Amino acid sequence: MPAAGVAEEKAALRVRFRALRRALSGEEREALSRAAGAHLAACGAWAKAKVVGLYVAVRGETDCSFLFRSALEQGKTVLLPLIEARETSGFYPERSGGNSGTHGPRAAQAMRLVPCAGPEHLRVGAFGIPEPPTPAYGEEDDPVPDLSVVPGTAFDRAGYRLGQGGGFYDRLLARPAYADVVTVGFCYAFQVRDEVPKENFDMPLRALCTEDGVLWIRP
Secondary structure, X not given: OOHHHHHXXXXXXXXXXXXXXXXXXXXXXXXXXXXXXXXXXXXXXXHHOOEEEOOOOOOOOOOOXXXXXXXXXXXXXXXXXXXXXXXXXXXXOOOOOOOOOOOOOEEEEEEXXXXXXXXXXXXXXXXXXXXXXXXXXXXXXXXXXXEEEEOOOEEXXXXXXXXXXXXXXXXXXXXXXXOOOEEEEEOOHHHEEOOOOOOOOOOOOOEEEEOOEEEEOOO
């Protein structure tokens, strides 16, 4: 399918699945999120992980709060996304539904996963999403999680995900340091499809976790 067609399909799916998430009541979101979190917390990969990547749920996403609390109680290091602006030069790749590529210096945004000792340390950051404070060290010293929980608007049974369109997670997971990270898509069961549209930069995940359980896709 031409790139324009993929972009249109992705945009339509985002609208559809965001609406489905919004249709859930607060009680439904809490119950489904807690059930999904309990499934993941009961699996061996979670038990073995000393460092876990999580996220702060917004706009009806499956909530990681249960996992955040569990991780801290178990003495795990919790990493959360931090979006930073940085200056780049040359060509900044275009993504479907995102910003167009340009030549020359421009301000770009990139995502790091950085430690957070608890929800009381969060502050409102990029896109209105609560973020941990910027650490004193540089990105090159960021810890790498053993297991990383990844949000999205839709997922397929091959492990591909439809994100928000900014490519933050795809660029993060494409780093060589993340080659052995156990990546888990965290979502409601209705967000899992037989297939989602994908492009060559989309990074597949190793597992999906919903209120129905954990689906392991690749080792």
